[in-house]
Amino acid sequence: MKWNRILDISFSRTPSIYINMKLTLKVWRQKNSKAKGELESYQVEASEHMSFLEMMDVLNEQLIVEKKSPIAFDHDCREGICGSCSMTINGSPHGPQTGTTTCQLHMRKFKDGDTIVVEPWRSGVFPVVRDLTVDRSAFDRIIQSGGYISVNTGQAPDGNAIPIEKDLASNAFDAAACIGCGACVAACPNGSAMLFTAAKVSHLNQLPQGEVEKTRRTASMVAQMDKEGFGMCSNVGACEAECPKEISIEHIARMNRDYVASIFGGRKS
Numbered sequence: 086m087k088w089n090r091i092l093d094i095s096f097s098r099t100p101s102i103y104i105n106m107k108l109t110l111k112v113w114r115q116k117n118s119k120a121k122g123e124l125e126s127y128q129v130e131a132s133e134h135m136s137f138l139e140m141m142d143v144l145n146e147q148l149i150v151e152k153k154s155p156i157a158f159d160h161d162c163r164e165g166i167c168g169s170c171s172m173t174i175n176g177s178p179h180g181p182q183t184g185t186t187t188c189q190l191h192m193r194k195f196k197d198g199d200t201i202v203v204e205p206w207r208s209g210v211f212p213v214v215r216d217l218t219v220d221r222s223a224f225d226r227i228i229q230s231g232g233y234i235s236v237n238t239g240q241a242p243d244g245n246a247i248p249i250e251k252d253l254a255s256n257a258f259d260a261a262a263c264i265g266c267g268a269c270v271a272a273c274p275n276g277s278a279m280l281f282t283a284a285k286v287s288h289l290n291q292l293p294q295g296e297v298e299k300t301r302r303t304a305s306m307v308a309q310m311d312k313e314g315f316g317m318c319s320n321v322g323a324c325e326a327e328c329p330k331e332i333s334i335e336h337i338a339r340m341n342r343d344y345v346a347s348i349f350g351g352r353k354s
């Protein structure tokens with residue numbers, strides 16, 4: 086370690102911590118969806134032990150002290166669960182570490198002296214609200230169109246009361262790992278939301294509780310996805326590569342099969 090000192094900002098989430106990195110951040114600043122945005126440069130000191138969002142917190146505290154507007158970015162759980170922390174870091178949604186959300190990315194993935202470019206998701210369907218925050222309500226509308234089970238499942242049953250074949254349970258569980266972050270859309274050159282929609286469809290369609298509405302659900306969610314203006318899938322595979330939950334594009338193939346079945350006389354539901 087060439088140099089370090091203790092960073093202690095009393096109102097920070099970040100506890101006292103040795104800093105050992107000086108970084109240049111180029112961050113996308115945009116007042117609202119209509120304004121013209123641009124990259125602004127900042128110098129920030131950080132520790133390799135900080136998460137990326139903690140480093141952003143330090144930068145924001147610095148901006149507040151300087152009476153400048155802090156950078157708007159979405160975050161909530163900071164545990165890789167909620168899918169809020171949407172940022173493109175050096176051109177990659179969620180940054181350079183595969184299978185990792187921005188909130189779980191650590192500064193040790195970067196080097197002292199690095200320049201890091203931070204941008205919002207780039208998709209016409211996710212307009213910038215401010216800075217790094219985008220409007221992902223298109224995903225909510227896809228879920229509203231069929232991403233639920235409407236049969237009465239009664240009280241919460243014992244987990245083992247409904248026998249489910251191991252492969253089906255595992256596949257459904259893998260699909261259920263989708264956190265709705267939108268990195269798949271941001272990564273896709275076509276701006277396709279097929280991986281997200283397929284994960285949500287596949288999760289429910291494979292389970293006995295969701296299978297009864299499979300036809301209607303698939304047709305409705307695909308129709309809503311198209312209505313929102315997302316692009317088509319051309320099997321580039323960037324979505325799978327950038328997905329922080331490593332959702333497989335096999336779910337897209339499964340959704341396509343269910344969709345074809347829904348058109349050519351799949352079971353009515």
Ligand code: SF4
Nearest residue numbers: 263264266267269328
């Ligand atoms: S499929 Fe992956 S990248 Fe897409 S929304 Fe779900 S978790 Fe995020």
Ligand code: FES
Nearest residue numbers: 163167168170188
């Ligand atoms: S803040 Fe919840 S997944 Fe990153």
